[in-house]
Amino acid sequence: MRRVATAERPDWREHAARAGFHFHSFEGAPYWDESAYYAFSLAEIEEDIEEPSRDLHALCLAFVARAVEDEAILASLAIPEHAFDAIRASWRRGDPALYGRLDLSYGGAGSGPAKLLEYNADTPTALYESAVFQWLWLEDGLAHGRLPAGCDQYNALHERLVARLAETGGSGRLTFASFADAPEDRGTVAYLQDCALQAGLAAPFLPVEAIGLESGGWFVDEAGHPIETLFKLYPWEWIFADPFGRAVAASPTRFLEPPWKAVLSNKGMLAHLWAMAPGHPNLLPAFFxxxxxxxxxxxxxxxxxxxxxxxxxxxxxxxxxxxxxxxxPYGAEGFVRQGLAALPRFEGRHALIGSWIVGDEPSGLCLREGDGPITTDRARFVPHVIDP
Structure with missing residues (x-):
């Protein structure tokens, strides 16, 4: 793993516009940053990122199976009691999940095993730029000789998202909801709508604030039509805190991500994982x-x-x-304390790896750089390659 400085394309913003990547900058500063890329060996990808991600995801699922049978665990996560039934029922029904992102601290071969920092299991963004735009960057770089011949990328996201949506499409209609005026959220949902269309599904968009609830328990669209399956880029803890969140357990509407994902998107999970598997090479000690x-x-x-x-x-x-x-604005529900695994620094930048899970399969990565040790919404997205 190494950071390679390179000249950015003078017209990359035009490439982004053509590709529908409209949230590539924040207040004039680039979010997408192709002035460098990260190069990995195949062994680093397969042995140090992909396989640990598979193992960590499986451990997380084992934790959900334990949590839904133990109200003390759900309470320790500050999940309201009225949500317990919705979470239990969604897990016991086998409601499918679509995707998530494990955030890892990893500095390359010889730096020690990747360490799980958290699991963005419910509403992760950075998906479109991971699945599509960094792949287009790779293809363009190879075609114009800006990248070494034979470079590849750890990126099966698009194909697996389409396949997973085809598997989970139910009756053939999947409604997508987010805040319409949040560019990154809307861009993420628009990309997933396109994946759903490629999977053969009807994929209408509905602003979150337009979702209604009818007397029979269905969540409904603006026309009052029942929503059979809803993808919502809106966190479960917000839903459960809203008055209509109490209707989820009894509603026939199904959700992507399902209610059981509220267990995995909660950082209290980190303390429980450590208690389940103390000393696991890819976990950090963590405690409430x-x-x-x-x-x-x-x-x-x-x-x-x-x-x-x-x-x-x-x-x-x-x-x-x-x-x-x-x-x-966060913290009212409580905190966890986790062992320190400082993000590796390359050229003064702190690098965070996001390892994508689609269904239950590790499927690609994204890499974000920050000026400080905490990765915020101002961190830059930097593409990567597998260098032969």
């Missing part, structure tokens, strides 16, 4: 903030809210001193 056992972490750790987004309310402490802190 009110657990005296957290003392074994000493004076270097990361404190994270159970529910949060984009690094908000994360605190990094190194040797007793605050190394980084991001403010935000």
């Amino acid at each position: 903030e009110d657990d005296p056992a957290k003392a074994i972490l000493g004076d270097s750790f990361v404190k994270k809210p159970l529910n949060a987004r984009e690094g908000a309310n994360v605190l990094v402490v190194r040797e007793g001193a605050v190394a980084a802190r991001v403010e935000g």
Whole structure:
């Protein structure tokens, strides 16, 4: 694994516009950054990222199976009691999942095993740029000699998303919902709508705020038509906190992601995983903030809210001193304390690997760079290759 500086294409924004990648910049600063790329060996991908991701995902599913049978676990995650039945029922029915992203700290061969930082299992973004635009960048770079001949990319996302949607399409209609005025969310959902169309499904869009609830328990669209299956880029903890969230358990409407994903998208899961598999090479020791056992972490750790987004309310402490802190609106539900696995630094940038899971299969990666040790929504997306 190495960072390779390269000249960005002068017309990459035109490439992005043609490809429908409209959220490539934030307030004039690039989010997509092709002034460099990361090169991996095939062994690093297969042995250090792909296989550990498969193992970690399986461990997470084992945790869900345990959690749905133990109300004390669900309560420890600050999930409201009225949501327990919805979570249990969705797991016992075998409601399918679509995708998720494991965030890993990994610095390449010789740096030690990849460490799980968290699982974005419910509403992960960075999907379109991972699946499509970095692949187009690879093809263009090979065609114009900007990349070494024979380079490949760890990226089966698009094909597997289409196949997974075909498997989970139910009656053939899948409604997609997000906030219409959030560019990254809307771009992610628009991409998934396109995948659903390629899978042979009808795939209408519905703004989240337009979803209704009728007396028979169905969630309905703006015309009052029942929604059989709903993909919602809207977190389960927000749904369960809303009044209509109490209707989920009894509703015939099915969801992607299913309610059981609320267990995996909660950072309290990290403490439970460590208790299930202490010493696992790809886990960091983690404890709830009110657990005296957290003392074994000493004076270097990361404190994270159970529910949060984009690094908000994360605190990094190194040797007793605050190394980084991001403010935000989260933390009311509680915190976990996790062992410190500092992100590797390349050319002064902190690199975070996102390992994508589609269905139950590891399917690709994304890499984001930040100026500090906490990855926020201002981190830049940098493409990657497998270099022969």
